Amino acid sequence: xxxxQGRWVRQCLERFEGPLLLYAEGLLRDPHGxxxxxxxxxxxxxxxxxxxxxxxxPGWLYAVVRNLAIDRMRRGRLMERAASPALDAHPGADDPVxxxxxxxxxxxxxxxxxxxPEKQREALRLRLQHGLAYREIAEVMDVTVNHVGxxxxxxxKSMRVRLGVxxxxxxxxxxxx
Amino acid sequence: MTHDDPxxxxxxxxxxxxxxxxxxxxxLAADPALRAEAEALRAAAGALKDxxxxxxxxxxxxxxxGALEAALAGTxxxxxxxxxxxxxxxxxxxxxxxxxxxxxxxxxxxxGGMEFGWQTKAGPHSAEWWGTQQIPAAxxxxxxxxxxxVFDPGTLTPDAGGGGPGSIxxxxxxxxxxAGGGGPGxxxxxxxxxxxxxxAQGVGGGGxxxxxxxxxxxxxxxxxxxxxxxxxxxxxGFTRFTAGGGIADQEIWIQTGAVESVRSIGxxxxxxSMGYKFDARLGESTTESFSPIVENAxxxxxxxxxxxxxxxxxxxxxxxxxxxCLMEQNRLPPxxxxxxxxxxxxxxxxxxEPAGSDPFAVKVDAAxxxxxxxxxxxxxxxxxxxxxxxxxxxxxxxxxxxxxGSMDQPNKLPLVKQSIAMLAERLTARDRVAMVVYAGASxxxxxxxxxxxxxxxxxxxxxxxxxxxxxxxxxxxxxxQVASENxxxxxxx
Numbered sequence: 197x198x199x200x201q202g203r204w205v206r207q208c209l210e211r212f213e214g215p216l217l218l219y220a221e222g223l224l225r226d227p228h229g230x231x232x233x234x235x236x237x238x239x240x241x242x243x244x245x246x247x248x249x250x251x252x253x254p255g256w257l258y259a260v261v262r263n264l265a266i267d268r269m270r271r272g273r274l275m276e277r278a279a280s281p282a283l284d285a286h287p288g289a290d291d292p293v294x295x296x297x298x299x300x301x302x303x304x305x306x307x308x309x310x311x312x313p314e315k316q317r318e319a320l321r322l323r324l325q326h327g328l329a330y331r332e333i334a335e336v337m338d339v340t341v342n343h344v345g346x347x348x349x350x351x352x353k354s355m356r357v358r359l360g361v362x363x364x365x366x367x368x369x370x371x372x373x
Numbered sequence: 374m375t376h377d378d379p380x381x382x383x384x385x386x387x388x389x390x391x392x393x394x395x396x397x398x399x400x401l402a403a404d405p406a407l408r409a410e411a412e413a414l415r416a417a418a419g420a421l422k423d424x425x426x427x428x429x430x431x432x433x434x435x436x437x438x439g440a441l442e443a444a445l446a447g448t449x450x451x452x453x454x455x456x457x458x459x460x461x462x463x464x465x466x467x468x469x470x471x472x473x474x475x476x477x478x479x480x481x482x483x484x485g486g487m488e489f490g491w492q493t494k495a496g497p498h499s500a501e502w503w504g505t506q507q508i509p510a511a512x513x514x515x516x517x518x519x520x521x522x523v524f525d526p527g528t529l530t531p532d533a534g535g536g537g538p539g540s541i542x543x544x545x546x547x548x549x550x551x552a553g554g555g556g557p558g559x560x561x562x563x564x565x566x567x568x569x570x571x572x573a574q575g576v577g578g579g580g581x582x583x584x585x586x587x588x589x590x591x592x593x594x595x596x597x598x599x600x601x602x603x604x605x606x607x608x609x610g611f612t613r614f615t616a617g618g619g620i621a622d623q624e625i626w627i628q629t630g631a632v633e634s635v636r637s638i639g640x641x642x643x644x645x646s647m648g649y650k651f652d653a654r655l656g657e658s659t660t661e662s663f664s665p666i667v668e669n670a671x672x673x674x675x676x677x678x679x680x681x682x683x684x685x686x687x688x689x690x691x692x693x694x695x696x697x698c699l700m701e702q703n704r705l706p707p708x709x710x711x712x713x714x715x716x717x718x719x720x721x722x723x724x725x726e727p728a729g730s731d732p733f734a735v736k737v738d739a740a741x742x743x744x745x746x747x748x749x750x751x752x753x754x755x756x757x758x759x760x761x762x763x764x765x766x767x768x769x770x771x772x773x774x775x776x777x778g779s780m781d782q783p784n785k786l787p788l789v790k791q792s793i794a795m796l797a798e799r800l801t802a803r804d805r806v807a808m809v810v811y812a813g814a815s816x817x818x819x820x821x822x823x824x825x826x827x828x829x830x831x832x833x834x835x836x837x838x839x840x841x842x843x844x845x846x847x848x849x850x851x852x853x854q855v856a857s858e859n860x861x862x863x864x865x866x
Contacts, residue, residue: 202445209441214430221431235437242444302424309421323386324418325425330388342379348386349379356417 204250205242212254213238215326216261222321223265233264255332258322262336301359308358316351319344374400376410385414683714685755691715724756733757767803767864773852774818776810776837790834797831800824805859808833809852817851821859 216237220230237260241249249256309317315337322333330348334341374380374397383389384397401408433441607613691712698706727734734756742748772793776786793808800806804824809817819833860866 206445213433217431217433218428227431230431231434231437234433235441238441239444301420302427304424305417305421306424306428309424320421321425324422325428330383345379345383349377349382352382352385352414352417355421356413359417359420 201242201246204246205238208241208253208257209238212257215254216257219258219321219326220261220265222318223262224268229265229268233261233268236264237261252335254326255328255335258326258328258332258336259338262338305355305359308355311358312351312354316347316354319347320351320355323348374404374407376407381407381411382414385411386418685757687718688712689715689719692719722754724754726756727758731758765865767861768800768805768824769821769856769859769861769864769866770800770804770806771821771852771856771859772806772808773849774808774810774837786837790837794831794834797824797827797834800827800830805861806830807855807859808837809855810837811849811851817855821855 213234216234217230220233221227224230224233237257240260241257309320312320318337319333322328322336323330328336330341330344333344337344339347380389380393380397381401384394384401389397397411401411432438691710692715694710695706695716698704725734725736734754736754736756738752738754740750740752742750774786774789797806802823802825805821806819806824807817807821808819818837819830822829824830856866
């Protein structure tokens with residue numbers, strides 16, 4: 197196989213290895229399984245002509261990882277499925293003592309995220325952690341762009357309510373004409 | 374724009390074209406409450422983004438990275454996560470042990486299941502396995518699905534086609550113009566991942582060209598499951614199974630002894646990929662772990678707890694399995710397959726029949742227990758009234774037979790044929806029998822025939838041969854149709 201392809205894939209590896217592993221771990225809850233998935237995704241990338249895949253990165257890689265994860269989970273590895281919100285509810289986000297103790301909203305935000313429904317969680321991560329556009333998220337998750345919007349909307353709304361985020365004070369209202 | 378409009382969130386997340394954002398901003402300017410909401414959403418998103426960016430970014434461990442490096446360098450390396458090979462037949466086991474040592478694979482703790490890795494063999498179609506298939510412990514049918522997709526993964530060699538010359542066909546009273554000569558055909562097959570149909574069609578005038586060829590160019594992985602083209606011999610150490618249901622010209626080759634049967638349980642026709650599901654039953658394994666068999670405790674004969682139930686339907690399969698394991702395969706039978714009641718019920722006993730009009734008679738015997746002098750063995754016998762041949766109502770029998778390749782083993786199709794032949798001997802002119810087969814094609818092997826025409830019935834049986842893939846649904850429909858066409862009122866249908 198040619199050196200050019202190898203070099204290109206190596207570049208992709210450097211850029212996306214970490215984020216893909218993060219994503220895979222989020223899907224599988226199993227760091228070891230995540231390694232398998234990401235390895236497989238890059239092996240497949242290796243088998244594709246660059247011109248075909250490059251315009252579709254990084255979404256293409258995420259989508260491959262996601263499909264592999266689904267296959268793996270469908271085959272009965274229930275223990276490794278992403279935790280449902282009921283099981284994974286993190287006490288602490290709404291506890292007033294906790295709220296007082298931890299001013300770090302960022303940390304709390306991540307905890308709240310873990311208690312959201314699976315798809316909302318995934319969409320929010322893909323957007324805010326991996327920086328994918330709505331269109332790319334739609335490709336990865338195999339849903340419509342509109343649905344991506346709905347997932348993000350529902351998720352972020354819940355996030356805002358659970359975090360008890362106070363909006364910055366609105367600018368003084370100008371006299372209406 | 375209401376608070377519940379996803380466009381507000383999209384704005385808060387920085388998504389959208391300039392025009393879209395301007396529209397939202399106009400709405401926000403007009404509605405301070407909405408603006409407050411949007412700002413709050415933006416703040417929440419910011420907090421989440423910060424929190425997520427603090428998560429440590431993992432990296433591939435040496436094993437996985439190593440495999441990729443090797444692939445990048447052009448030498449496919451066996452990853453440590455190849456299927457864990459369980460012991461199969463003795464000679465294969467020795468080979469496997471050597472192979473594994475050579476490749477330096479670690480055999481992890483075997484949890485009673487088996488993983489398959491797939492490899493494709495270029496054939497009429499190519500396939501790739503998405504993930505690995507976990508087969509649970511022996512004797513348990515895998516309830517999950519194995520699935521693979523058939524597709525064209527990339528490199529294609531389109532064939533130039535060629536149509537034939539046109540011709541003129543004389544019709545009755547008028548002429549039909551012939552088809553024009555075809556142009557070059559061929560085309561690129563679709564992308565496996567999201568492309569259009571992978572089956573290329575040539576386009577031309579009159580004739581079309583042949584579709585593109587498919588070539589699979591995956592990096593070779595060790596595997597114990599192949600998808601191969603029909604008619605080609607499987608590699609050494611592999612047994613062929615036909616498990617079709619959509620792909621008539623492909624077979625599955627599985628490591629000999631690893632899997633007892635494969636049958637398709639569904640068919641996906643999903644352009645651009647086709648796939649099918651299979652379930653597989655693990656045949657042999659020396660390291661299976663079974664759920665412990667719990668013996669019931671002794672119970673006082675008085676009181677509600679002293680109730681035992683059993684089915685009247687007498688199964689005897691376990692005896693055959695035990696006999697086959699011990700006599701032919703020289704191994705102990707898997708504990709999960711062993712049912713003591715089936716061993717007992719296998720043999721014919723001359724029990725007394727019920728008297729009068731009772732449907733069944735019950736008899737109880739007691740004896741000393743050979744393995745524990747403190748216990749007694751009690752035998753409770755049920756004998757139903759035997760129905761004499763002349764009393765038996767007329768029968769309309771339709772046999773639906775699976776004659777796919779998996780039935781080729783001597784304890785399967787030949788045995789079925791023998792059994793049906795024995796039954797045919799006992800049928801009379803009042804009975805009807807038909808046979809529907811399902812395999813590569815389903816078909817009526819024997820139309821509904823009266824029981825006295827034994828030569829025809831036996832001839833049809835002889836003609837049955839195993840081979841082809843399985844198409845159960847069509848077979849079942851046809852069988853029901855034949856049965857209903859020959860329905861016998863008041864008889865056994």
